[in-house]
Amino acid sequence: MRIAVVLFNLGGPDSPEAVRPFLRNLFTDPAILRMPAPLRAVLGRLIAWRRAPTARDVYARIGGRSPLLPLTESQAEALEAALAREGATARCFVAMRYWHPFAAATARAVREWGADRVLLLPLYPQYSTTTTGSSVTDWQAAADRAGLDLPTTELCCWHSDPGFADATAAILDRALAEARAALPPGTALRLLFSAHGLPEPIVKAGDPYQWQVEQSVAAVLRALDGRGTAAPEHVVCYQSRVTPQRWIGPDTEAEVKRAARDGVAVLVCPIAFVSEHSETLVELDIEYRELGHRLGLPGYFRVPAQNSDPGFIEALARLALRALDSGRPLCSFAGARQCPKRFGGCPHAAARERAGAGDAAGRAAGIPEQAAA
Numbered sequence: 463m464r465i466a467v468v469l470f471n472l473g474g475p476d477s478p479e480a481v482r483p484f485l486r487n488l489f490t491d492p493a494i495l496r497m498p499a500p501l502r503a504v505l506g507r508l509i510a511w512r513r514a515p516t517a518r519d520v521y522a523r524i525g526g527r528s529p530l531l532p533l534t535e536s537q538a539e540a541l542e543a544a545l546a547r548e549g550a551t552a553r554c555f556v557a558m559r560y561w562h563p564f565a566a567a568t569a570r571a572v573r574e575w576g577a578d579r580v581l582l583l584p585l586y587p588q589y590s591t592t593t594t595g596s597s598v599t600d601w602q603a604a605a606d607r608a609g610l611d612l613p614t615t616e617l618c619c620w621h622s623d624p625g626f627a628d629a630t631a632a633i634l635d636r637a638l639a640e641a642r643a644a645l646p647p648g649t650a651l652r653l654l655f656s657a658h659g660l661p662e663p664i665v666k667a668g669d670p671y672q673w674q675v676e677q678s679v680a681a682v683l684r685a686l687d688g689r690g691t692a693a694p695e696h697v698v699c700y701q702s703r704v705t706p707q708r709w710i711g712p713d714t715e716a717e718v719k720r721a722a723r724d725g726v727a728v729l730v731c732p733i734a735f736v737s738e739h740s741e742t743l744v745e746l747d748i749e750y751r752e753l754g755h756r757l758g759l760p761g762y763f764r765v766p767a768q769n770s771d772p773g774f775i776e777a778l779a780r781l782a783l784r785a786l787d788s789g790r791p792l793c794s795f796a797g798a799r800q801c802p803k804r805f806g807g808c809p810h811a812a813a814r815e816r817a818g819a820g821d822a823a824g825r826a827a828g829i830p831e832q833a834a835a
């Protein structure tokens with residue numbers, strides 16, 4: 463049995479010239495800009511054109527290109543090796559949503575390799591209609607066009623997976639120890655869990671992302687506690703607003719300012735990206751760090767993203783094997799529930815849509831906080 467594991471990620475420009483077409487692909491995606499097709503095509507191009515100079519400046523600060531593809535390829539290689547150690551004949555492919563390699567090329571590569579089965583594995587722990595949902599739709603169209611008609615298993619979300627939480631807590635634990643050692647004794651430290659933001663209307667329409675981010679934070683804090691490390695005070699916040707509409711908050715930048723006012727140091731932990739990219743390397747490592755220094759923050763530290771951390775890759779391999787065992791669309795949540803695809807492919811979305819926003823809403827919807835997978 464030859465298993466193709468298709469890793470989904472967002473993709474990023476590989477040169478300054480690629481920035482505008484990459485942004486055009488992003489802003490004309492119906493999952494991102496929710497309006498009728500003709501209007502979306504016009505407005506999406508306009509927004510891409512307006513955003514391009516800012517985005518080009520961002521990428522210029524990290525060598526003119528996104529690091530996302532090489533880092534995702536390294537994750538693919540490491541995951542393939544981890545699956546081989548478990549005895550699985552699997553090959554890992556990468557399908558990016560907005561820049562090369564696109565799903566079309568990957569679907570052809572999967573067919574040419576002669577796969578018998580496909581596992582779709584999003585490198586987004588939390589499900590959003592704008593990320594995993596969009597990639598799955600894109601893949602299905604690409605697979606149809608490539609004549610790829612194979613048994614396919616989708617992994618929907620893995621926000622509370624204990625393996626993911628443990629691996630993340632181990633990385634956080636090391637960063638916490640380093641930050642505490644670097645600070646003068648008695649300096650208070652606040653942990654900022656920073657996730658990519660989302661326009662508020664998308665969350666109000668039932669997207670489960672924000673709720674799942676809160677669940678990831680809870681799972682990581684439990685895992686940290688399990689390691690015997692006392693977590694400092696923490697906040698969940700959202701970065702990378704790119705459109706003028708209202709986005710979910712609190713804003714990471716506002717939290718850095720608040721910490722400066724409160725005279726506490728911050729340790730920023732990315733919670734919705736599993737590899738470094740422009741927003742961790744520029745927004746977190748340069749812009750907010752400089753802001754903190756300007757405002758007299760007692761200290762600014764950052765937890766590295768998982769990238770190909772061995773504990774994280776082992777966790778991904780276990781997730782992949784569990785999904786393959788189940789053989790059906792899978793949420794790695796509360797005992798591997800299956801996705802009935804009622805709403806955007808994720809049952810949590812449907813529950814959350816009924817309940818409204820926030821963690822309390824999730825509890826009201828009867829969604830357990832503890833992962834049992």
Ligand SMILES: C=CC1=C(C)c2cc3[nH]c(cc4nc(cc5[nH]c(cc1n2)c(C)c5CCC(=O)O)C(CCC(=O)O)=C4C)c(C)c3C=C
Pocket residue numbers: 472473474475485488494513516517520528529530586590592593658659660661671704705734735738739740741
């Ligand atoms: C309305 C616009 C956007 C939504 C919604 C959005 C959701 C979203 N994005 C990520 C993860 C990443 N986004 C990245 C870049 C990026 N995202 C947007 C816009 C939206 N994202 C833009 C315009 C850009 C380009 C960069 C810029 O102009 O500042 C990236 C990575 C990039 C890289 O290094 O190349 C990631 C990763 C998530 C998880 C998410 C929703 C949950």
Ligand SMILES: [Fe+2]
Pocket residue numbers: 658702
């Ligand atoms: Fe984004």
Ligand SMILES: [Fe+2]
Pocket residue numbers: 589618619792793794795801807808809810
């Ligand atoms: Fe799910």
